[in-house]
Amino acid sequence: MPKRERPDLPLQDSDAPSCDSPLVHLDTVRQVQPDVLPIPEAQRMAEFFGVLADPTRLRLLSALANRELCVCDLAAGLKMGESAVSHQLRVLRSMRLVKYRKAGRNVYYSLADSHVINLYREVAEHLRETNT
Secondary structure, X not given: OOOOOOOOOOOOHHHOOOOOOOOOOHHHHHHHHHHOOXXXXXXXXXXXXXXXXXXXXXXXXXXXXXXXXXXXXXXXXXXXXXXXXXXXXXXXXXXXXXXXXXXXXXXXXXXXXXXXXXXXXXXXXXXXHHOO
């Protein structure tokens, strides 16, 4: 597949290949239909990926990929204010992507579970592979 001149821009209709003939293969359609996500599940997944579509949230996840960190360290590491970091962490927490624990006056965040860690690492690896 040839490389696109501007891969950062969305595909235009003229860029997307399509069938030359409008023939529908009913057997194939019937086989694939059970695998198509139901609309409510697709909506939940879209909301989940929407949360991940924010660069700041992805930077927070990258900082938490290998260790738990307190809010003040996250803010310093990302060169952001603590309130802005806390806001983004609340969004991530609402989708159960991060968890927290309190220790005295500090709040420490970490990735919620191995699914989140694996998802982050898989996407990072995929992007590294497609950039080579």
